[in-house]
Amino acid sequence: MSAAVTTFDITPFLSQKSNLWKACGIRGLFPLENIPGMISLLAGRPNASTFPFESITMKLKPALAGMPAPSGDDDPFTISLENDELNEALQYGMTAGVARFINWLEKFQSQVHKRAPDVSWNVVVGSGSQDLMHKACEALINDGDYVLVETPVYSGTLGFLAALPCKLLEVKADSQGLKPDSLETILANWETKHPGKPYPKLLYTIPSGSNPTGASIPEQRKIEVLKLAKKYNFLILEDDAYAFLYYGPEGQQARSYFALEPEVNGEMGRVVRFDSFSKVLSSGMRLGYMTASPRLSTVVNMITSNTNLQPSTLTQVMAHTLLSRWGPDGFLAHCTGVAAFYRTRRDAFERVARKHLTGLAEWTSPVAGMFLYIKLLVHPDGRDADSYEIVLGKAVAKGVLAVPGTAFMPLGGPSPFVRVSFSQIEEDKADKACRRLREAILEARAEAVAAQKI
Ligand SMILES: Cc1ncc(COP(=O)(O)O)c(C=O)c1O
Known part of the structure; x- marks a missing residue:
């Protein structure tokens, strides 16, 4: 130094x-x-x-990376x-x-x-x-x-x-x-x-x-x-x-x-x-x-x-x-293996998210971690809509749960985002989840459009 x-x-x-x-x-x-x-x-x-x-x-x-090859009688x-x-x-x-x-x-x-x-x-x-x-x-x-x-x-x-x-x-x-x-x-x-x-x-x-x-x-x-x-x-x-x-x-x-x-x-x-x-x-x-x-x-x-x-x-x-x-180095190799697992999960989740949510939501693909932060596009004129009611009112009723963005606001303000975790979910369930989220956003959109016309 x-x-x-x-x-x-x-x-x-x-x-x-x-x-x-x-x-x-x-x-x-x-x-x-x-x-x-x-x-x-x-x-x-x-x-x-x-x-x-x-x-x-x-x-x-044994399948996880980072393990040295067995030597002698040692069982690694x-x-x-x-x-x-x-x-x-x-x-x-x-x-x-x-x-x-x-x-x-x-x-x-x-x-x-x-x-x-x-x-x-x-x-x-x-x-x-x-x-x-x-x-x-x-x-x-x-x-x-x-x-x-x-x-x-x-x-x-x-x-x-x-x-x-x-x-x-x-x-x-x-x-x-x-x-x-x-x-x-x-x-x-x-x-x-x-x-x-x-x-x-x-x-x-x-x-x-x-x-x-x-x-x-x-x-x-x-x-x-x-x-x-x-x-x-x-x-x-x-x-x-x-x-x-x-x-x-x-x-x-x-x-x-x-x-x-x-x-x-x-x-x-x-x-x-x-x-x-x-x-x-x-x-x-x-x-x-x-x-x-x-x-x-x-x-x-x-x-x-x-x-x-x-x-x-x-x-x-x-x-x-x-x-x-x-x-x-073995530990880091293990971590690389774990990270690769989450990359696969990210890719699978994004595949179904793109299928169901294109035009209704947007997000940035992460290069680390286990979360997608999804912005719900509810108002056709581009204004933000708080996600809390959409998640807890509509999405939950349709059988899908994510965290409304307001939970992550230090001063408790509204947020158009929802956090989804892709760490555990298999692709078929992710597909269902995104379809349900789509229905919730469409419902919120219809309400927003109707309210604008009044
Ligand atoms: C950003 C962040 N920090 C800290 C923690 C807590 O980690 P630990 O289990 O080591 O207490 C979490 C858990 O999800 C987290 O997301």
């Missing part, structure tokens, strides 16, 4: 409340147990001999946890995650994002990435803070932001993701529009295969956003839950904000990155990880150590065993 790159100090961004989270009286002492020779009478850990599990065996699907498709390893997996563990799992993830982040290990970042494991996003926002948001939110946006994030004492600012996104010009307009006019108010502290964005829009922001836009972050001094919360589901042209996936920040801004630590295993290993395992300034990680760990204590040791050990067997 060149000498010109500095480590960004996140401390001034921490919320007043972040100071109230203190190390748990018990968990805060856990690291001392690692001192050689220490006899620990510390934790109320249950005695593993009383646990009813003798072993846990996982059989892997079976993972068995027993004895000490099983006892560890069934026991309380460290707040930030199982040490060797964190270690694997830090090396992986280094490889994928080309960020050498240094003092500007570390990895913390959570019970899914959303757990960590919520805690990071708790650690950062003060009463009255402004938060910039890519719009439309994942409703799960809106759910926890609604319970925090911040004000949301909608930053427009289009089929190419977040629009830097919309961001700049808000910030350049800040003093006029919000006299005496502090500038926004955070930007929350979903850069790949966004939920709900399916959009992936190109690298050039990311660079513009990063420059604005430095100019106007805000943090970027990069929620990249769909990063592993990229199925666009090979070699053209934009680098992450986390990867770009040293090169673009000459600093490291302004980007707080969230990754998820939900879409590529299992969503029920509830595993995600945050890559962030260690100062922020410490506060997030304090919150964890006083709330849900830690992410599941069992699922971490399972994931780590699998990942170390695959290695980083």
Whole structure:
């Protein structure tokens, strides 16, 4: 890393409340147990001999990519946890995650994002990435803070932001993701529009295969956003839950904000990155990880150590065993296979959507993720119609359900879009679903035309 790159100090961004989270009286002492020779009478850990599990065996699907060829007597498709390893997996563990799992993830982040290990970042494991996003926002948001939110946006994030004492600012996104010009307009006019108010502290964005829009922001836009972050001094919360589901042209996936920040801004630590295993290993395992300034990680760990204590040791050990067997490249090969699956699903869904919805709806084909964001063309004169009633009144009555766009609007405004997920649906069912959606749009259109004539 060149000498010109500095480590960004996140401390001034921490919320007043972040100071109230203190190390748990018990968990805060856990690291001392690692001192050689220490006899620990510390934790109320249950005695593993009383646990009813003798072993846990996982059989892997040989058809999935990423598996090394069998060597010798090793069965590469079976993972068995027993004895000490099983006892560890069934026991309380460290707040930030199982040490060797964190270690694997830090090396992986280094490889994928080309960020050498240094003092500007570390990895913390959570019970899914959303757990960590919520805690990071708790650690950062003060009463009255402004938060910039890519719009439309994942409703799960809106759910926890609604319970925090911040004000949301909608930053427009289009089929190419977040629009830097919309961001700049808000910030350049800040003093006029919000006299005496502090500038926004955070930007929350979903850069790949966004939920709900399916959009992936190109690298050039990311660079513009990063420059604005430095100019106007805000943090970027990069929620990249769909990063592993990229199925666009090979070699053209934009680098992450986390990867770009040293090169673009000459600093490291302004980007707080969230990754998820939900879409590529299992969503029920509830595993995600945050890559962030260690100062922020410490506060997030304090919150964890006083709330849900830690992410599941069992699922971490399972994931780590699998990942170390695959290695980083094997895992990435697995992700490429998963992404190819979703590309096939996208193609199948779009085939039937084109058949039934041409002229009645429009959308942009995504290059990542599992969503189509479909704009319903209801008014013949091109005006937008809110999709809520069309979905919940008409489409549901016809037997098809999708998410009305208003669910993804930070300030709850209307939206002519609906989000459809093509992750699970087979083509014959997708065909029926699109036919029903067509009928709902036609009905809404007929009503709109009749109303115009009155
Ligand atoms: C954009 C986005 N972020 C985060 C999450 C939650 O991910 P996790 O299962 O890792 O908590 C989701 C889940 O659908 C999502 O769509």
